[in-house]
Amino acid sequence: MSDQPIRYPQVISQWWLEEKLGSGFSGAIFRAVNLHTHQVAALKLQPTDVDCPTNRYERYFYPALQGGLGMPTLWAAGVEGEFDYLAIELLGPSLDSLFRRSGKNVMDLRSVCCIAMQVISRLELMHSRGLLHRDIQLGNCVIGLPPNDQLIYMIDFGFSKFYIDPQTNRHIPDSNAKRDFIGNYWFTSVGVHCRGKVPSRRDDMEALALMLIHLLTPGGLSWTRNGVPKSDTAHERLKREKRNARPEDLCKGIPAEFEEFLRYCRRLKFMDKPDYAYWRDEFRELAKESGFPTGDAFVWPPPERATKSDTDCPIQPPLHVPSKLPRAVPPNVDGILHDLANLQLGDRRVLGERNADANKPRGHGHAAGRLPSNVIIISDGDEDENTGPAKPPSGTRMTKAMHLTKIARAINDVHDNGHLATVVGEFVDLLHASRSRTLTKEGFAVLDALYKQLADPSVYIQPLRTSRSGEDEQARAPESRYVKMNKLLQLRTGVAQAADNRTLARMVAEFGAVINKSNGRTITKDAFGFLENLADRLRTLA
C-alpha cells in the first residue's frame, strides 16, 4: 500500500458517502445513504491492498452474529474498484468518545456496572456462536441510536476468530508456538499480550476486566498513560509494566468485585467457559448495594442520582421497613448490615460462658419495645428467625454477597456451639462453591461475626477488615507467602486442641489477620482446613 493519503470516492456501489464517522488503522468509516432506498448506514471502507485486510475478515464473521442483541446488522458488503466495503447498521458514539467528551477522570460506578453487565452479555453471545472478539476496547463498544441508545453494541470484528472449528466443531488447540500479538495495547490480556498465549474466551473476559478497572482508575491504567508505544523498547516496557501489575494494586480503592473478576478471568483455563451469568449478577448486585437501579440500561450522561425512569428494570426495594417507621431507602445497605452486626442488643451471651438457662427461650432482640430508638428493623421478608440463613425468595438467585451477609446475621443469632458449627459449615461450603478464592468484605464480615460470637457478643469489636479503599493498607503490610502458609498451617492443626470458645475467638481473629495481610486475600487449602476443623471443634465443645 502506498504512503499517500487515501482518497475516498463520493459513491461506492449504491452508497452516497457523507461525513466521516471515524477512522482506523487501515480504513475509514462514513455515514452513507443508499441512492435507491435512502437507507442510512455506516460504510466501512478499506483499500483492497492494505497489509491488514480486516474488512475481508469482518465480512466472514458478521453472518454468524446476525440477530444477536447488541450485534450490528450487516446490510451489504463487497468490493468495488479499489475498495472493500461493509454497509453496517448506523450506530451512535463509542464509549471511548463518550468518556473523553465527559471530561471526567473516572467513570461513575453505576455506568461501569452497566457496561460490565452488557459487555459480558455480548461476549456470551459471541462465544455461544463460536467466535472470539479479540479486540475488546472502549472504541469497539458503541451505543445505538435512539431508541437503542441505552444498548451497547460490539463492533469491529476484524481481529475476531472462530475458536470452535466450524469443520470439526471442536475447540481450537492450545499451542506454545511463537505468535504475533493480536489485540490492543491497553486491554489485551497479559497471557496473550505479554506471554504470547493463544487467545480463548478467558482473554476476552480479562480484556473486559481491565477495561472496567481502567474506567474506574483516575487517569486510567498506568500503562495507558504514555500513549501508543512508538518503539520496540517502549512496547517492551509497556508489557513489563502490564505483566507486573498485581490485581490488588490495580484495584486499590475500587470495589472488590473488580479485583475478583480479574483474578477469576486469569484463573480460567484455556478451554474453560466463563460463568457469564455469575459475573453479570455480581455487577448487578454491586450496583444494587451501591444504591443504584439493578437494570443494565446504559444511561448516558449518568443521571445525578439514578431514578426509576433510568431503567426498564426498576430498583428492587432491598429492605422491608415496617410501616410505623419513617420510610427511607438507605444509601448503603452494606454499611447498615455491618452496623447491625455490631449492634449491642444487650441480651447476647457469650457462648463459652453458657449455663443451664441458655436453653430457655430468649426474648428476641428485635422486639420493638426493647430496641434503642435509632434502630430500624431490617428484614428481607424471607427469613425465619429460628432457622438462621433463609432460602432466597423463589425465582431469585441469591448472590454470594447476599448469602454471606445472611450467614453473618445467622451467626449473630445462634444459641449454641452445635448450631454455630452448622453455620460455619455452610460458610465453608459457600466458599468452596465460589469461583473466586478471594475473601470478600462480606466474607470478612462473617469472620467478624464469628469472632464476636465466640469472644463476647455484647462488646463492640473492631472489624477485622473495615476498608477496601487503602486506608487500612498500613495495617495490612503484606506478609510473605511463606509466613502466611506457616501461620495457617499452625492454626489449622492448633484449632483441634482449642480448650474453649475464647481460644477459638483468638484463632479466628488471627486467621482473619493472616488472610487480610496476604496478597489477594486468598483462601488457601490450609485456610479451608482451619475453617473445617473449627466447625468440628465447635461440635465437640457443644
Ligand SMILES: Nc1ncnc2c1ncn2[C@@H]1O[C@H](COP(=O)(O)OP(=O)(O)OP(=O)(O)O)[C@@H](O)[C@H]1O
Ligand atoms: N456502525 C457504526 N456506526 C457509527 N459509527 C461507527 C460504526 N462503526 C464504527 N463506527 C465509528 O468508527 C470508529 C472506527 O470503527 P472500527 O473500529 O470498526 O474501525 P477500524 O478501522 O477497525 O478501527 P481500528 O483500526 O481503530 O480498530 C468507531 O470507534 C466508531 O466511532
